[in-house]
Amino acid sequence: MFHLNIKNSPVGSVLRFGVVVVLLSTVVAGCEPITMGGKPQLSNPQPTPSTSGQTQAHNSHVASAGVGPQGGYDRTPLPQPPSLPSLDDLIGRIPQATSQSDGTAGAGEPPIIPMARGLRVAILLPLSGTNQRVGSAMLNAAQMALFEFAGSGFEVLVHDTQGTPEGAREAARLAIADGARMIIGPLLSTSVRAVSDQAIAAGVPVVAFSSDRTVAEPGVYTMGFFPSDEVKRVVEYARSKGAERFALLAPRGANGEAVSKALNASVWAAGGFVVQSEFYDPQLSDFSEPVKRIAHYDERRAALLQQRASLEAHGDEVSLLALKRLENLQTLGEVPFDALLLADGGKRLIAVAAMLPYYDIDPKKVKILGTGQWDAAGLGAEPALVGGWYAAPDPTVRKIFSDKYLAAYGIRPHRLATLAYDATALAVVLGAQNTPQPYSPDMLAQAGGFAGRDGIFRFSPSGIAERGLAVLQVQGKTARVIDPAPKAFP
Incomplete structure (x- = not known):
């Protein structure tokens, strides 16, 4: 007692x-x-x-x-x-x-x-x-x-x-x-x-x-x-699943810089490439411009319009069939990355993610990745985040x-x-x-x-904690572990 x-x-x-x-x-x-x-x-x-x-x-x-x-x-x-x-x-x-x-x-x-x-x-x-x-x-x-x-x-x-x-x-x-x-x-x-x-x-x-x-x-x-542990873990997992070209969309500031540094180091160590990084003002309420930039939307949109004009000018049967196939497209060509890391959380994350399909970044083709800031309930309410991967402690214990x-x-x-x-x-x-x-x-x-x-x-002797993290996938209401956390350090 x-x-x-x-x-x-x-x-x-x-x-x-x-x-x-x-x-x-x-x-x-x-x-x-x-x-x-x-x-x-x-x-x-x-x-x-x-x-x-x-x-x-x-x-x-x-x-x-x-x-x-x-x-x-x-x-x-x-x-x-x-x-x-x-x-x-x-x-x-x-x-x-x-x-x-x-x-x-x-x-x-x-x-x-x-x-x-x-x-x-x-x-x-x-x-x-x-x-x-x-x-x-x-x-x-x-x-x-x-x-x-x-x-x-x-x-x-x-x-x-x-x-x-x-x-x-x-x-x-x-x-x-x-x-x-x-x-x-x-x-x-x-x-x-x-x-x-x-x-x-x-x-x-x-x-x-x-x-x-x-x-x-x-x-x-x-x-x-630390973002470095979280980024390294999710990058290694994405790399093991075939992702090679990575991009970053992050708020300006110390956290965004830390994530960017960790992403570059982790991707390089895993044998991949960081092809693009975009930063935005965290005080913004409209994230259209940074999403458009990372999506190369204007260039891809212009390529589509140019292709349509060329097909219309030809006017032959083959061109008209090709033109019909372009009717439901927003842009022409793919984004230059396989995986996109969204280094944000809360309402800003939801707002940024909602803009991805609008500017023709298809989460079915581009794997959306996150940091430990994703470790919160309710992310699945935004469809663009469903299926996304992030690293965090195993939620079971x-x-x-x-x-x-x-x-x-x-x-x-x-x-x-x-x-x-x-x-x-x-x-x-x-x-x-x-x-x-x-x-x-x-x-x-x-x-x-x-x-x-x-x-x-x-x-570590320098005082920094290293953690064994799991990789989780965003579901409709929760998240599930798709790669368990290690039980021991190597």
């Missing part, structure tokens, strides 16, 4: 036995230990103004969590690839206590692993500000991982970054001062950069959630989903996580919640190993990697 013990000190409150430690910026007095039961709950933190007029970097709030008969979730490990050092498999190394009918520890209780006792890890999340909803979901997921994996003596210090670099920097300072051996988070790339220098100087590794690979460096790891989250909290998790779950589980598992440096580069950057809720992943 889990207990929340609130210390009457300005430093904070401590939720022990594998649950969350929540730091408070004000004194919490007169609180008794709370026995957990029912669904996990988290009170939403509110900013606490300081007397100096500046907002405190850490807000007063109390988390409570537990496993109970009403709507709780079980501790059954989710299925993982047996060939990997899966996070679920490693949980067996953390002793679990047995209980007598009177509630006391059983005589057969194994000893706690010495290195796990008193181990502290900090998690930095935007629990207020514009990304509060995301931060709260990620904290919920972290608590789930602690319930399922952590033994006694493991503590997680929770700090609110307020979604700002300044808040993240102060959160990291306090976490390091409180003895955190590793920092999980923050979420945004600007916040990661704000904490990196002091964390590296203190020898405290950072496992962040940003999808900006430029924030990674030795000692700073990031678990985000993630759905099991999502169902458990729904049972615990009553809502579906944010898409990024699995990152917090996997990072927290990783911290627990590595922290339980009998080594004086559980979060050393050798431990974090194991070549075999780990199996998480988004499939297998591993960190």
